[in-house]
Amino acid sequence: MSNRGCRDSFERQVVVNPHPDVTINGDSTKLLCRNASLQLNASGAQTWSWTPAQGLSCITCADPLASPLQSNTYLVVGWNSFNCPDSARVVLDVKQPISVRATGDTICSNESTRLLASGAASYVWSPTTGLSSAVVANPVVSLGQTLRYQVVGFDGFNCFSDTAYTTVFVNPTPNVNLGPDLLIPAGTEYQLIPTVQNGPVVVWRWLPSFDLSCFDCPAPRLFVRNERMVIVRATNIYGCLSTDTLSVKPFCDAGQVFMANAFTPNGDGVNDVFYPQSNGKVEVKYFRVFNRWGELLYERTNFYTNDIKFGWDGRARGIIASPDVYVYTVLVVCADKTEFTYKGNVSLLK
Template sequence: TVRAPLPVRVVKTPVIGLTKSADGCVPVNFNLSGNLLNADTAVMNWQWTFSDGRVANGRQVNAMPFATSGVFAASLVATNSSGCKDTATAQLQAFALPVVNAGADKTICQGTGQTITATGASSYSWSPATGLNCTNCAAPVATPAAATTYYVTGRSAQGCIGKDSITISVKYPFEMVHNSGDTLCAGESTQLTASGAAVYAWSPAAGLNATNRAAVQARPSASTNYMLVGTDELGCFKDTAFFPVKVYPIPTVNAGSDVTMNVGQTRTLTPIISADVTAVNWSPTGGIFRTDYPSIDIKPKQTTTYRVEVSNPGGCTATDNLTVQVLCNGANVFIPNTFSPNGDGVNEEFYPRGTGLFRIKSARIYNRWGELVYEKFNVTPNESAQGWNGTYKGQKLAPDVFVYMFEIMCENDEVLVYKGDIALIR
């Protein structure tokens, strides 16, 4: 056995530490540095590992990012050229941002405060300060004069910041836009309308087809002053409107019974009307020769149906009719049976006369032997100058009895035919 001494070199084990930047709020960047705590001239190898699986080489790591919150472990291994090594560890904490919630947007009545409450942080700061009773509290009372968006900044115990906002709208007094009332006749209806409110309440309900609409149909049986109260959707403010609806009765009229009269005659028509009637109108106007409210005096030439319409101050109307039957008969015509053309100026001519006569279509007179001694056509009635003066061919005829034939047209276009005897007396 041969024994010989061998030299053994003992190398110092490195002793290391590490330093890191302060913990922070996400996203946070850490700066880390390895420190050699004992003197060693050997070449050192530095290797970092992190609990989230990332690795890095080098004595220093700058701006190592952490985007999510949590506690992370950092381990640093330093190895010298002889393979001797040391390990240093540290905890890295990334603080979560507070989830700040200012609540849902709100609408307030003008002049009325509303508490707004922020949650999710340890302390709060509100802006703008206008309308708030405090700006560094969790739940200030907001009383803005106009719509305002408030921003709240919440800070956690670690100093991390979260933000949110809430808008406070303001409901103001309003005025409804509406139509006016109306004047109706009994049984009629009218539409009453309004706008500008969210909720509508009509009263009284009598005669209305609804009481909670912006537009309603009104058919009252008597004059009514309807009231409408409009409210906004929050019940902050109200407006009131009135709709007077005056109801007039339907007037009554009775024109009377139908009438039969002879053409050329006159008749007074007097209707029976209700006390509220203020106007009476008759039609057609033909044949009316005088008006004496509510009556008319008529002298129609033809059979006529008269219509009378009455109205009251509300414009409500009623009508009635009556028919006037116009006749032409013997009551309209007078034909004498004697005449005396002797020059005394009395009863000198023979001619038909009467009322309601339009013309004598034909006039013929014959002697006892059937000889035509007088003939005329389209003679104006009631004119003695158009009559027969008792002559034939310019010669005066002796007293005798003659036969006449007349076709007489009345003013109602009826034609009457008359035949008879006329005695000529000297």
């Protein structure tokens, strides 16, 4: 319409051409093993352009062969006969080769440790000797001797596998033996002498340490007082440890202490002294000698049996007594506090 109110009109036909519907076959993300190929198939158009060109057998065809070495996203643009475009994308997730690693350990025989594999999704170990499982990354292993293992790892996509090796080194554990349990007279000094296999032992520990001559030596002496357990821990040059225990049960009876029935104090060094003797070391509360008329000739108190310096040398008032039969009494106390009294006769001979 003009400014004077005049009207006019014009008609023209407009043709709208359709866009193509471009698609790529299958999923929008595809898995591909490195060094493998995958056929891509685009449809819905007549002419094509793929980008990027890297890894494609062609960029202007509908179905290029894709062989990328790394993951990539490909764009395809397609034009129909009217030169109208459409596009689609596909992601190629390229799986790379794996590198499997394995670690072993050094252990003592019949101890346990763990193997460890890494770098894969699943594993198979061989041989299966000593393993808690052959299909986990970290099986527990217990062995008596050194063994080399192979582990094959798989990536989980059926693309790649890899193999690694590791060794479990097994050092010998010592075998220490204290022998059979002891039933032994109270007051005895007993030498503990363990037998050892797979030595040498470089560290000794004896527990508990009371009544032992040493706690870190190979063969301590034990003074037997009361019922107890003795524990020994032996460590060899490989750091492997062995333990054994010994039950010690002391006993006291009247036959433990004995007295001679005659002695000859003539200075020849043989049987010159009369004194309490015993199996083991027993405390003597008193030791007394009388003549036939009941007169006290000799007395000693608070010492231990088998100590000749507390014995009677046959002297009375500094003079060797005359040959005769004399009477003695002895009171002893065992390590378990049991008391025994001994009375008897002894002949003094020339």
